[in-house]
Amino acid sequence: MLQLEHYKYDAARCVGCKGCVWVDHIYMPGVQFGMKCPSAACYLFDSYAPYGRMKIALAVMEGRLPYSDKLADIVYSCTMCGACDAGCKRNLDLEPLLLLEAFRQRCVAQGYILPQHRAVAERIRATHNYFGRSHEDRARWWPEDVKKTGRGKGDVLYFTGCSSSYVHKEISQSIIRLLQKAKIAVTHLGSEEWCCGYSLVTTGQVEEARHVAVHNIEAALKSGAGTILVGCAECYKTWKVEYPKLLGKSTADMGYQVVHASEYLAGLVQDGTLAPGHAVPMKVTYHDPCNLGRLSEPWTHWEGTRGRFGTLQPPKEYRRGTYGVYEPPRQILNNIPGIELVDMPRHRENAWCCGFGGGVRDAFPQLAGWAAGERVTEAQSVGAEAIVSGCPWCKAGMQQAVRESRSPVEVLDVVEVLARAVLGRVG
Amino acid sequence: MSLAPEVYDALEAVVGSRYITQDPVDCEAYSGSRGGHGKDLGMERVLCQPPAAVVLPGSTREVQDVVRICNRYQIPFVPVSSYWVTHCAPRVPEALLIDLKRLNSLEIDDRHMFAVVGPGVIYSQLLEEAMRRGLYTTTPGGGSQASVVANHLTCGFSPLNYRTGFAERRILGLEWVAPDGELVRMGSLAMQDDPFWGEGIGPDLRGVLRGYIGWYGGMGIVTRMAVKLIPFQPERLVPSGISPETALEFPANRIRWFNITFPTREDLVEAMYSIARNEIGAAVTKVPVFWRYIARAKSKEHFWEMWEAPGKEEEIKNSHILRVLLVGYTSEKHLEYEIRVLEDIVKDLGGQFRPTKQSDESWLKNADSVGMWWMTGGYASIEYTIDTLDCGVRGGEYLAELKTQCTPPLMPDYGDPGWFQMGELGHVGYLEFLTYFDPEDSEDNIHKVDEWYYVTGPKKDIEIGLYNGFTLQESPVYLSGPAYGPNFHLWMDRLKGAYDPRRISNPPWPADVDEVIEKVDWLERDW
Ligand SMILES: Cc1cc2nc3c(=O)[nH]c(=O)nc-3n(C[C@H](O)[C@H](O)[C@H](O)COP(=O)(O)OP(=O)(O)OC[C@H]3O[C@@H](n4cnc5c(N)ncnc54)[C@H](O)[C@@H]3O)c2cc1C
Ligand code: SF4
Ligand code: SF4
Numbered sequence: 035m036l037q038l039e040h041y042k043y044d045a046a047r048c049v050g051c052k053g054c055v056w057v058d059h060i061y062m063p064g065v066q067f068g069m070k071c072p073s074a075a076c077y078l079f080d081s082y083a084p085y086g087r088m089k090i091a092l093a094v095m096e097g098r099l100p101y102s103d104k105l106a107d108i109v110y111s112c113t114m115c116g117a118c119d120a121g122c123k124r125n126l127d128l129e130p131l132l133l134l135e136a137f138r139q140r141c142v143a144q145g146y147i148l149p150q151h152r153a154v155a156e157r158i159r160a161t162h163n164y165f166g167r168s169h170e171d172r173a174r175w176w177p178e179d180v181k182k183t184g185r186g187k188g189d190v191l192y193f194t195g196c197s198s199s200y201v202h203k204e205i206s207q208s209i210i211r212l213l214q215k216a217k218i219a220v221t222h223l224g225s226e227e228w229c230c231g232y233s234l235v236t237t238g239q240v241e242e243a244r245h246v247a248v249h250n251i252e253a254a255l256k257s258g259a260g261t262i263l264v265g266c267a268e269c270y271k272t273w274k275v276e277y278p279k280l281l282g283k284s285t286a287d288m289g290y291q292v293v294h295a296s297e298y299l300a301g302l303v304q305d306g307t308l309a310p311g312h313a314v315p316m317k318v319t320y321h322d323p324c325n326l327g328r329l330s331e332p333w334t335h336w337e338g339t340r341g342r343f344g345t346l347q348p349p350k351e352y353r354r355g356t357y358g359v360y361e362p363p364r365q366i367l368n369n370i371p372g373i374e375l376v377d378m379p380r381h382r383e384n385a386w387c388c389g390f391g392g393g394v395r396d397a398f399p400q401l402a403g404w405a406a407g408e409r410v411t412e413a414q415s416v417g418a419e420a421i422v423s424g425c426p427w428c429k430a431g432m433q434q435a436v437r438e439s440r441s442p443v444e445v446l447d448v449v450e451v452l453a454r455a456v457l458g459r460v461g
Numbered sequence: 462m463s464l465a466p467e468v469y470d471a472l473e474a475v476v477g478s479r480y481i482t483q484d485p486v487d488c489e490a491y492s493g494s495r496g497g498h499g500k501d502l503g504m505e506r507v508l509c510q511p512p513a514a515v516v517l518p519g520s521t522r523e524v525q526d527v528v529r530i531c532n533r534y535q536i537p538f539v540p541v542s543s544y545w546v547t548h549c550a551p552r553v554p555e556a557l558l559i560d561l562k563r564l565n566s567l568e569i570d571d572r573h574m575f576a577v578v579g580p581g582v583i584y585s586q587l588l589e590e591a592m593r594r595g596l597y598t599t600t601p602g603g604g605s606q607a608s609v610v611a612n613h614l615t616c617g618f619s620p621l622n623y624r625t626g627f628a629e630r631r632i633l634g635l636e637w638v639a640p641d642g643e644l645v646r647m648g649s650l651a652m653q654d655d656p657f658w659g660e661g662i663g664p665d666l667r668g669v670l671r672g673y674i675g676w677y678g679g680m681g682i683v684t685r686m687a688v689k690l691i692p693f694q695p696e697r698l699v700p701s702g703i704s705p706e707t708a709l710e711f712p713a714n715r716i717r718w719f720n721i722t723f724p725t726r727e728d729l730v731e732a733m734y735s736i737a738r739n740e741i742g743a744a745v746t747k748v749p750v751f752w753r754y755i756a757r758a759k760s761k762e763h764f765w766e767m768w769e770a771p772g773k774e775e776e777i778k779n780s781h782i783l784r785v786l787l788v789g790y791t792s793e794k795h796l797e798y799e800i801r802v803l804e805d806i807v808k809d810l811g812g813q814f815r816p817t818k819q820s821d822e823s824w825l826k827n828a829d830s831v832g833m834w835w836m837t838g839g840y841a842s843i844e845y846t847i848d849t850l851d852c853g854v855r856g857g858e859y860l861a862e863l864k865t866q867c868t869p870p871l872m873p874d875y876g877d878p879g880w881f882q883m884g885e886l887g888h889v890g891y892l893e894f895l896t897y898f899d900p901e902d903s904e905d906n907i908h909k910v911d912e913w914y915y916v917t918g919p920k921k922d923i924e925i926g927l928y929n930g931f932t933l934q935e936s937p938v939y940l941s942g943p944a945y946g947p948n949f950h951l952w953m954d955r956l957k958g959a960y961d962p963r964r965i966s967n968p969p970w971p972a973d974v975d976e977v978i979e980k981v982d983w984l985e986r987d988w
C-alpha cells in the first residue's frame with residue numbers, strides 16, 4: 035500500500051505552475067484544446083485540478099481537513115490519466131499521480147469508498163470480471179475456426195482482458211487472427227484468466243487488487259510463456275506497473291515481459307511477416323490511451339531517504355512519460371495503404387484522456403461522457419473520419435460520445451484496422 | 462470561515478450555483494502555499510489563508526456585480542487570473558476569491574497587430590496564435606503559464622524585451638472594474654468597441670493601474686485588455702521531442718542562438734553594449750550559471766552531482782557566458798548581416814563561440830521556467846532593477862557579496878551576480894537576482910531566509926542606491942518608500958484611498974510585507 039505521507043514533500047513543494055493542466059507550452063495549440071486535465075477543465079474550481087488536490091492532501095495530512103463526502107468526490111472525480119504527472123515531471127521531480135493513488139488508498143482505508151467502486155469490486159470478486167457476467171463465458175470470444183494452442187504451448191500468452199472478452203470481441207478476434215496469420219504460437223489462460231484488477235487498483239482497493247494480481251501472475255508463470263501480450267491499455271499498465279507496485283517489486287523482477295498488441299504487431303509488419311495488402315482509404319487520427327502512452331513506463335521499486343534540498347538517496351528512476359508506447363500504433367497505421375494519419379492537437383504525452391479511466395466511468399459518467407465528447411470534437415477538428423486507439427475502454431467511451439453527439443466519426447482499434455488491411459476482415 | 466448567507470445568495474444570483482463555492486475543501490485548494498516568489502517564506506507562512514468562498518464569473522458584467530456586492534457588504538476580494546504568484550492567496554480572513562479563468566477569449570487583429578485577451582488566456586496560447594500570423598510578444602521568465610493580462614499589469618520582463626520593449630508600453634485599450642465596482646473603459650475602448658489605442662481618446666489611467674510594477678490585485682480587476690504584438694519572422698518554429706525534452710526547432714535561415722564566452726565580465730558587458738549600439742539581436746542576456754546546469758541535469762540529484770563536483774567553484778567564478786538570439790526579422794540576409802556584425806564584436810573582445818542547440822524552450826514559449834525550483838524546491842528573486850546595465854551588473858556584484866554572508870542557509874552559487882540583460886535596444890539594463898533555499902530547512906534557517914529577503918536585501922538596495930522593482934512587491938514599503946520617494950509610500954496610500962475607499966481590493970497590499978514584519982518576532986523593524 036502506498037503511504038500518503040511519503041508524498042507530503044511532493045504536496046508541499048507543488049509550486050502552482052499548472053504544468054499539470056496545460057498542454058506542454060511547446061505544443062500548446064491555442065485556447066481551444068489548451069488543457070490536458072479533464073477533471074480541471076470540466077469542474078473549473080482549482081480543487082479539481084492536481085495542484086488543488088495537492089493542497090487538499092497536505093491539509094488532510096496536517097489534520098486541517100477532515101474526510102468528507104465532498105473530499106471523496108474531489109479525490110475520485112479524476113480519470114487517473116496521468117497527464118498531470120508527465121506535465122509536472124517535465125520540469126520537476128514530483129509525484130502528483132502517486133500522491134493521488136496514495137490519497138485514494140487512504141480514503142478507502144478511512145471508509146470513504148464510493149458505492150459504485152465497491153460494486154465493481156464485488157462483481158470482480160464474484161465473477162472475476164468487471165461486468166459481472168458469467169465467468170464461463172469469458173473465453174467464448176475465441177473464433178471457432180482458429181486452432182487453440184492451449185496452455186503451455188506457446189511463448190506468447192495472450193491475456194484478453196474483460197472488455198475484449200465480453201464486449202469488444204472484434205479486438206481479441208482481430209489479434210488472434212493476425213497472430214495465426216503470422217504463425218505465432220499463442221497460449222491463453224482460459225478460465226484461469228481473471229480481470230486484471232485495473233478498476234480495483236485505480237480506485238484504491240489494493241487488497242482486492244493484490245488478490246487478483248497474485249492469481250493472474252501465478253497462472254501466467256505456470257503457462258511457461260515469457261511474454262504476456264495484451265490488447266488493452268488498462269491491462270498493459272496493470273501487468274507492467276501495478277502488479278510490481280502491489281508486490282513491492284520492480285517490473286524487471288517480475289519474471290515476465292508485457293507487450294501491447296500494437297508493439298508486437300508493428301514488429302511483424304516491420305519485418306514483413308504481416309503484409310497490409312488491402313487499402314483502407316481513410317483519414318484517421320490516433321488517440322494515445324493514457325495507460326499505453328505516458329503511464330506505461332516500467333516501475334522501479336524505490337526505498338530511500340530525502341536529504342538536503344530534497345535530494346533522494348539513492349536517486350530514484352522517475353517515470354516521466356518519455357518512453358511510452360507512442361510510435362508502434364502509428365507505425366502500423368503509416369504502413370497501411372490508403373490511410374492518412376494526422377495527429378490531434380493533443381497527442382502522445384499531452385493526449386486528452388477519453389474520460390473512462392480511474393473509476394470515473396463508474397462513478398462520474400457525466401465527466402466521462404464530457405471528456406470523451408471533447409476528444410471526438412478534437413478529432414473532428416483535424417478532419418479525421420476515424421479515431422483509432424489501442425484500448426477497448428477508450429473505444430467504448432468514444433463510441434458512446436459519437437453516438438450521443440451523432441458524430442460521423444468512426445471509432446476503431448488499431449488491431450481492427452490492421453486486420454482489415456492484412457486479412458481483409460475484422461474479427 | 463464562510464460568507465453570511467445573504468452575501469452568498471447575492472453572489473450566487475450573479476454567477477449561478479455552478480460557479481460559486483464555500484465548501485472548505487474547495488477553498489483549501491486556493492490556500493496560500495503555492496506559486497511563485499517567496500513561496501514558504503514569511504508572507505505565506507504568516508499571512509496567507511484559504512478564502513471564505515470562490516466565484517468564477519463569466520463576464521465583465523458579472524465581475525462588476527460581484528465587486529459591487531463586495532463593496533456593499535465590505536467583503537475583501539482577491540482577483541486571480543492564473544494564480545501563479547503568491548499575492549493571489551488571501552492575506553485577510555473572510556475574503557472572496559474571484560477566479561477569472563472563465564474569461565478566456567482571445568482575438569487577434571493581424572492587420573493592426575494587437576490581441577484582445579481575457580485574463581484566463583496564458584502566454585503560450587497567445588503566442589501560438591500570434592506566431593501563426595507572423596507576430597509575437599514576450600513570454601515572462603516566470604513561464605508561458607502566466608496570464609497575459611496579469612503579466613502586463615504587473616511584470617512583463619524577458620530577454621526579448623531587448624527588442625520588444627517592456628510590457629507596460631504594450632498595453633492598449635482595456636476594460637477595468639475599479640475597486641468600487643465602477644466600470645472604466647480606457648483608451649479608444651471608451652469611444653467604441655475597438656481597443657486599438659491606449660493613449661486616447663478616452664481616459665489613459667495606465668499610470669495608476671500599472672505604473673512601474675502594478676498593484677497585485679490591489680486596484681480592482683481588468684477583465685479585457687488589448688496588447689500590442691510585434692512583427693516576427695514568417696517561418697514556423699516546429700515543436701519537437703517528448704517531455705521533458707520538448708523544444709521549438711529554429712528555422713536555420715531565420716533564427717540562431719549564440720553562446721559566447723568572454724575572458725572577463727568586463728568584456729562580456731562591453732560586448733552587450735556593443736551589440737546594442739549596433740542595434741542587432743533579439744535578446745542579449747547573461748543568465749545565472751545554475752540555469753545552465755539545470756538545463757543539462759537529468760534529475761535533482763544529477764544537478765547537485767554536477768554543481769558540487771570538485772573544482773566547480775573556480776570554474777563557475779570564471780565563467781562569463783553571453784547568450785545572444787539573432788532573428789532575421791525582415792529577410793535571410795538580415796540574419797546573415799547580424800551574424801557578421803556579431804562575429805566582429807566577439808572577435809574584437811576576445812570572445813569564443815561555443816556550441817549550443819538551435820532550438821528554444823525557455824524564451825519564445827517558455828516551457829521550462831519551473832525548472833527553477835528543481836534544485837532546491839524553494840526560490841525567491843530578491844531584486845529586479847531596470848536601470849543602466851552598469852547599475853545592474855554592479856548591483857548584482859554587491860548582492861552576490863552580501864549573499865555569501867547568508868550562505869548557508871541559502872544555496873551556494875559561487876558568487877554569481879545574477880541574471881542581467883539589455884532592454885529596449887540597450888537603453889536600459891535589467892538585473893534579476895535570484896535566491897535559492899531549502900524550504901524544508903529548520904525553522905531557524907527559514908527565518909534567516911526571511912530576514913535576507915525582506916530586510917537585508919532591501920536595505921542593501923537603499924545603501925547602494927539600487928532601484929528595486931520588488932520594492933513594492935516583496936519588501937516593506939515603509940522601509941523602501943521613504944528611501945526612494947521620499948513620499949512614494951504616501952502616494953501609494955493616497956491612490957489606494959482614492960480608488961478603493963473601503964480598502965477591499967486585495968488587502969493589505971501594498972503593505973503586506975510590512976504586516977508580516979509587524980507580526981513576527983524574528984524580523985526587526987528599525988526604520
Ligand atoms: C518563478 C517566477 C519567475 C518569474 N519571472 C518573471 C519574469 O522573468 N518576468 C516577468 O515578467 N514575470 C515573471 N514572473 C512573474 C509572473 O510572470 C507573474 O506571475 C505574472 O506577471 C502575473 O501573472 P500571473 O499569471 O501569475 O497572475 P496571477 O497569479 O493570477 O495574479 C498575479 C497578481 O495580479 C493580480 N491579478 C490577477 N489577475 C488580475 C486582473 N485580471 N486584474 C487585476 N489584478 C489581477 C492578482 O491578485 C495577483 O496579485 C515570475 C513569476 C515566478 C513565479
Ligand atoms: S505541474 Fe506539478 S508543481 Fe506545477 S502545479 Fe501541477 S502538480 Fe504543482
Ligand atoms: S490524472 Fe488526469 S484527470 Fe486526474 S488530475 Fe491528473 S490530469 Fe487531471
